[in-house]
Amino acid sequence: MKITKSIGFSYPTSSNAIALGFEGFGCWHISVTCHDIEGSGQSRTFTPHNAEGFDRPDDLDLIAMFLETDGKTCEAFKTYGNPKALEAIERHPQLKCRKCEAVNPMVYLAPVVIDGAGSCICLDCADARGWIDGNGNICEGIEL
Numbered sequence: 641m642k643i644t645k646s647i648g649f650s651y652p653t654s655s656n657a658i659a660l661g662f663e664g665f666g667c668w669h670i671s672v673t674c675h676d677i678e679g680s681g682q683s684r685t686f687t688p689h690n691a692e693g694f695d696r697p698d699d700l701d702l703i704a705m706f707l708e709t710d711g712k713t714c715e716a717f718k719t720y721g722n723p724k725a726l727e728a729i730e731r732h733p734q735l736k737c738r739k740c741e742a743v744n745p746m747v748y749l750a751p752v753v754i755d756g757a758g759s760c761i762c763l764d765c766a767d768a769r770g771w772i773d774g775n776g777n778i779c780e781g782i783e784l
């Protein structure tokens with residue numbers, strides 16, 4: 641089964657907007673689609689259980705949630721998605737720590753980004769391995 645994700649808008653009168661507390665306003669949120677469920681050829685799109693509604697498609701919390709959501713970015717969203725959301729995602733590539741798999745750590749070293757997805761070493765991991773000196777610099781002779 642393939643899972644894709646996108647950022648969508650729910651209209652003010654939609655059940656999603658009501659469920660997310662944006663009745664009468666509408667909101668942006670994460671949508672996840674499961675394709676070909678159990679080989680049936682059917683797919684289902686839903687908002688993840690932890691979904692929240694947002695006023696703006698480029699809200700940084702929404703972008704962060706999107707990056708942490710499992711699944712590949714939906715092709716149609718990549719092409720036709722809201723330009724502000726797409727731009728915000730572009731500016732915040734997903735970085736996973738190569739040691740502990742933490743997603744988008746606050747402080748990191750040695751990022752490698754290819755096609756909007758990347759890896760890095762989070763500060764905790766670098767620190768735990770003694771790769772950082774007292775000033776927060778990488779110790780001499782350490783290659784990350």
Ligand SMILES: [Zn+2]
Pocket residue numbers: 737738739740741742761762763764765766
């Ligand atoms: Zn780490």
